[in-house]
Amino acid sequence: MNTPLLRCQDVSKTFRASQQKLEVLNNIEFHIYSGETILLFGKSGQGKSVLLSMLCGLDSPTHGDIYFNGVYLSSCTLKQLETIRRTQIGIVFQNLNLIPSWTAVENVEAALEDILTSPKTKRKCAQALLEEMGLADRLNHLPNELSMGEQQRVAIARTLIREPKLILADEPTGDLDAETAEQIVYLLRSYMQKTNAALFVATHGSFPDMHFDRTLILNNGTLAQLSNKLQKETIKSTQLKNNLSLTLSP
Amino acid sequence: MWKYAWREIIRRKGRSIAAICSYALAVMIFSVLVSLLQYSERSQYKTLYNTGTHFIAFSPVCCNLPLLKDETHEGFWANGSRSSIMPINLIDTIKKLPTVRDASPLLMFRFKDSTNNVGIIAAGFDPENTISVANTTCASTDLVSGRFITSHDTNAIILEESFALSRKITVDKSLIVAGTSLLVIGIVNAGIRPVKADIYMSLTQAERIMSQRTWNPIKDEMNIILIESANAKAHEQAVQDVINILGKDKIVSSYSCHNPAVEAININHQLLWLGIIFITIFITVHVIRNHYASIVERKREIGILQSIGWSRKKIVLVVGNELILQALLGGILGGYLAIVYQIAIPKSKSSCHILCAIDSFGNALIGFGIVFFIAALSALILAFCFVRFQPIKNLKTI
Numbered sequence: 001m002n003t004p005l006l007r008c009q010d011v012s013k014t015f016r017a018s019q020q021k022l023e024v025l026n027n028i029e030f031h032i033y034s035g036e037t038i039l040l041f042g043k044s045g046q047g048k049s050v051l052l053s054m055l056c057g058l059d060s061p062t063h064g065d066i067y068f069n070g071v072y073l074s075s076c077t078l079k080q081l082e083t084i085r086r087t088q089i090g091i092v093f094q095n096l097n098l099i100p101s102w103t104a105v106e107n108v109e110a111a112l113e114d115i116l117t118s119p120k121t122k123r124k125c126a127q128a129l130l131e132e133m134g135l136a137d138r139l140n141h142l143p144n145e146l147s148m149g150e151q152q153r154v155a156i157a158r159t160l161i162r163e164p165k166l167i168l169a170d171e172p173t174g175d176l177d178a179e180t181a182e183q184i185v186y187l188l189r190s191y192m193q194k195t196n197a198a199l200f201v202a203t204h205g206s207f208p209d210m211h212f213d214r215t216l217i218l219n220n221g222t223l224a225q226l227s228n229k230l231q232k233e234t235i236k237s238t239q240l241k242n243n244l245s246l247t248l249s250p
Numbered sequence: 251m252w253k254y255a256w257r258e259i260i261r262r263k264g265r266s267i268a269a270i271c272s273y274a275l276a277v278m279i280f281s282v283l284v285s286l287l288q289y290s291e292r293s294q295y296k297t298l299y300n301t302g303t304h305f306i307a308f309s310p311v312c313c314n315l316p317l318l319k320d321e322t323h324e325g326f327w328a329n330g331s332r333s334s335i336m337p338i339n340l341i342d343t344i345k346k347l348p349t350v351r352d353a354s355p356l357l358m359f360r361f362k363d364s365t366n367n368v369g370i371i372a373a374g375f376d377p378e379n380t381i382s383v384a385n386t387t388c389a390s391t392d393l394v395s396g397r398f399i400t401s402h403d404t405n406a407i408i409l410e411e412s413f414a415l416s417r418k419i420t421v422d423k424s425l426i427v428a429g430t431s432l433l434v435i436g437i438v439n440a441g442i443r444p445v446k447a448d449i450y451m452s453l454t455q456a457e458r459i460m461s462q463r464t465w466n467p468i469k470d471e472m473n474i475i476l477i478e479s480a481n482a483k484a485h486e487q488a489v490q491d492v493i494n495i496l497g498k499d500k501i502v503s504s505y506s507c508h509n510p511a512v513e514a515i516n517i518n519h520q521l522l523w524l525g526i527i528f529i530t531i532f533i534t535v536h537v538i539r540n541h542y543a544s545i546v547e548r549k550r551e552i553g554i555l556q557s558i559g560w561s562r563k564k565i566v567l568v569v570g571n572e573l574i575l576q577a578l579l580g581g582i583l584g585g586y587l588a589i590v591y592q593i594a595i596p597k598s599k600s601s602c603h604i605l606c607a608i609d610s611f612g613n614a615l616i617g618f619g620i621v622f623f624i625a626a627l628s629a630l631i632l633a634f635c636f637v638r639f640q641p642i643k644n645l646k647t648i
Contacts, residue, residue, distance in 0.1 A: 058557055059642040078562065086559020097554045097645065101261040111558045158558065 003070065004031035005166055005198050006055060011064030013050055024050050026221040028064070032166065032198045037211070040202040042218030048202040049094060051218070052168045055200070056089040057081040069165070086114055090159035094170040096151050098143040104130060104154045105139040111158045129157045133187060149180035156184065160191050167191075169201045255571035259579075265547075266576060269540060273580020273621060274587060276533045280617030281588035283526050288613070290522050294515045295482055303482050304385040306356075306444045307475040307492050307502045309334045317464045323362035324463055326473040327371055328445075329503055333358075336496075338470040343495055344477060349488035351480045352381035355472035357456040358447060361428055361463065370413075370427060373447035374456020375476070377401050382476040388440035388450055396421035396436030401452050408436040413448035425449065428462045444503055445474060482512070533621060538628045541573050545632050552636055553644030562637045569633040570626075577625030584621070585614035 013025040024047040032038060042048045053059040054066060057073050066073045068084060076084070085091075098107050109126035116122045130139055133153045143151055152172065159167060167188065173181035192199055201212075217224045259266040308328035318324055325332045344353040357374040375383045377399045383389070388408075390398035399408050407427075409419060414437045417425075424431045427449065440446065451459070461467040475496075479488035489502050496502075545552075548569060555565050589611060636644065 053642050053645075056557070058645065059640060082556070082559050082561050084559075085557060091557060093557075093645075097550070097557070099551050099554055101258060106257075110555070110560075113558075113560055113564065162559075 002033055004067075005034045005036075005069060006032040006200075007065075007067040008055070009065045009067070011051075011054065011061045011066060013047065013054065013059075014062045023221055025061075025218075028223045030216060030223060030225075032200060034165065034198055035192070035196040036213045037192070037199045038201070039212040039215045040200065040218060041215060042202070042204060044204050046218045047221060048204070048218055049170050052091065052170050052200070052202055055166075056085055056091045056168055058085075058091075087162065088164055089166045089168065090162055090164035092152075092155050092159050092167070092169040092172050094174060096143075096155040098151060098154060098158075100143055103140045103142055104135060104146065104150075107143070107154055108157045108161055111161050115162060125161060126157070129161050130154070133157055134183075149176050149183070152176060152180070152184055153187065156187055160187075163195055164197060166198045166200065169199065171203055172201060174203070252571055252575070254568045255575045258572045259575060265544070269544070269573075269576040270580040270583060272536065272540060273577050273625065274584035276536065276621045277581045277584025277614070277617040278588050278591075279529060280533070280620055281585065281614045282617075283522075283529055284613045284616045287522055287526065290519055294519060297511055297515060303351075303479045303485050304382060304444070305477050305479070305485075305489060305492075305502055306386055307477060307496055307500055308473060309336060309496070309500045317466050319463050319465060320362055323360075323369065325360055327358045327360040328474050329501065333473045335468070335471045335473045336475070338472050340475065340495070341472075344475065344492060347488065347491045347495075349480050349484040349491050350477060352379070352478040354379045354382040354476045355453065356383075356387065356445060356474040356476050357453060357460060357468065357472055358445065358474055359456070359460045359463070364426075370449060371447045372407075372427060372449045372451065372456065372459070373445060374451050374453045374460070376453050377403075379476075382478040385478060386443055386476040387445045387447075388438045388443065392438040392440045394437045394439050396434070398436055398438075399450065399452055401454070403435065403452060404455065405430065405432050406435045406455070407432045407449045407451045408438055409434055410446065410448050410450075411437050411439040428459050430459055430462070432459075445476065530620070534624050534628070537577075537621070537625050538632070541625070541628050541632050544573060545569060545636050549636060549644050553641050556637070556641035556644060562634075565637050566630060566633040569636075570629045573629035573633075574622075574626050577622050577629070581618040581622045581625075585618045588614040588617065 008028055008030050011025060011028040012023065015022045015024060028051065030038075040048055040051070050059065054061050055068075057068075057076065060074055068089065071080075071084070073081070073084075099110070102110065105123065105126045108130060109122040112122045112125060116125065127139060130136065130153075133156070135150060135153055135157075138146055138150055138154075141150075143154070146154065156169075156172065159169075169188065172188070173184050176184065188199060188201075191197065214225060306328075310328065311332050311334045326335055327333065338355050341353050341355055344350055354376050359372050359374075361370045361372060363370045373387060375387055377383070378401055380389065384391075388410075393408075394411050396408065399406060407425065409425075414420065414434070419425060419434055421434055421437060423434050425434060426432070432449075432451070438450070457468045461469075475492075477488065477492060479485040493500065493502055552565055552569065555568070556562075
């Protein structure tokens with residue numbers, strides 16, 4: 001069997017707020033292989049974003065181990081984590097996190113800062129990718145001058161331009177209409193076909209029809225995996241959020 | 251990295267202009283304070299120079315000297331009493347003292363006056379000396395009428411105005427002293443000086459006339475030493491050094507207002523330093539607060555850059571450079587305004603005495619340097635502090 005690209009072992013995350021312990025994630029275990037697509041379902045506030053931030057080394061687990069490409073993330077120095085985030089793991093944030101004072105092309109080329117040295121080459125690559133994503137006429141627009149779908153595409157372009165081995169996407173189609181959401185899915189799928197990267201998508205409910213190798217469900221801090229049959233049924237239903245409690249009941 | 255900084259400044263105009271203006275103001279304030287300090291230094295020197303950086307030394311005697319022809323009515327005179335004469339080569343020894351700027355000999359003699367019993371006090375000095383003589387006796391600037399005496403003048407004298415008025419003598423008239431007719435070439439009002447006489451003449455002239463009243467000729471001798479301290483702060487030490495050379499039986503006389511003047515000026519000076527320290531602290535706090543607000547505002551952006559793999563060093567440089575660039579622009583503007591201000595206000599107006607003290611490019615540069623240093627240091631430290639946070643803390647929520 002192949003070595004997993006990412007291995008999550010017994011991961012827990014606890015927050016302290018107002019002298020209260022809040023256990024968001026509890027003994028999470030799963031792995032991701034190269035080229036694999038995984039859908040993570042979970043209601044709002046279940047800890048999906050927290051899990052994603054730990055997978056890319058932006059946060060660290062309270063307990064448990066995360067290995068990326070055989071490297072134990074908790075033992076990495078800040079510099080090593082920077083390198084991993086820059087070259088191997090890309091994250092698309094739920095709220096996009098584009099720099100408001102930078103144009104679309106500047107936001108995208110920023111991701112190449114320590115990868116390419118020539119400013120001209122960086123600009124060329126960023127422009128080419130944005131044009132491929134249908135944003136040729138929006139290159140020099142600031143994020144607040146773009147529609148939600150366009151912003152989403154810029155955020156995805158910023159992630160894909162670095163050609164990461166693992167893409168983490170947090171609600172990538174959350175606030176989009178069906179047509180735009182389909183476009184986003186198409187973009188991610190085409191990239192995966194080209195590069196054999198792994199895709200880990202977190203969503204709280206509806207997601208466009210796309211085949212995922214596995215579907216994980218996060219509920220009350222614990223993770224469950226749906227069977228293939230149930231997974232197909234579930235994906236057909238875009239109202240999973242409403243059925244989630246029924247699905248998980250014994 | 252500067253391109254990112256410049257981009258931020260251009261695109262966030264409001265914030266950048268506010269920051270640049272605050273730096274400009276800080277540099278202006280600093281430039282004014284530095285100018286004030288320099289002004290205070292100059293004033294201190296000037297005041298103390300006029301109140302006490304010069305003094306006289308002489309040797310009083312209790313009885314009449316045997317060399318005098320008329321021991322009863324005449325004699326060498328200093329500070330209202332009889333004094334003895336000293337060799338003129340002492341001047342060279344005193345001049346070598348590091349605390350002494352200049353020293354000059356003076357002969358002062360009380361002649362018997364045939365017209366009344368008051369007597370005439372005559373002083374002979376080196377008219378070419380513009381340092382110790384001018385400060386302790388009289389100077390050409392004290393002239394009321396006529397001209398000042400030169401070392402080439404023979405049988406010529408200048409009179410103290412009060413003496414001239416009491417005797418009703420004017421310029422170009424003659425006065426007989428020790429049987430010699432002397433032409434009055436000028437009248438002075440010397441004001442309050444350590445050495446006051448009725449008539450003044452050159453040292454060679456004085457030697458000649460005074461020799462007529464002594465059994466032995468006066469040559470290379472003096473009875474008063476006129477001394478100028480190296481500076482106001484060295485004055486006390488200069489007095490002590492001269493006493494050490496002349497011996498304890500000699501008298502050193504200086505202005506009594508010197509010490510109170512030193513105290514008063516030191517208080518002003520210390521207050522100014524206190525003001526500078528206070529303003530420095532205020533500007534430092536203001537700059538740090540400004541930078542802190544700016545970085546907090548960009549905290550999320552720092553998190554974003556961290557999440558896409560930017561190195562900490564690069565983020566520190568991007569954020570720090572933006573703040574440094576603001577300080578640089580503000581500093582240049584403030585320095586420029588300080589110089590323009592100085593040029594715009596004519597120095598002759600007494601009402602702008604203090605503000606007109608911004609008199610050099612150097613002051614603007616000092617103000618700029620201090621503010622820029624504070625700004626650059628705090629920018630880099632604060633940026634580094636924020637970059638050290640876990641990215642998630644900067645992003646807050648993903």
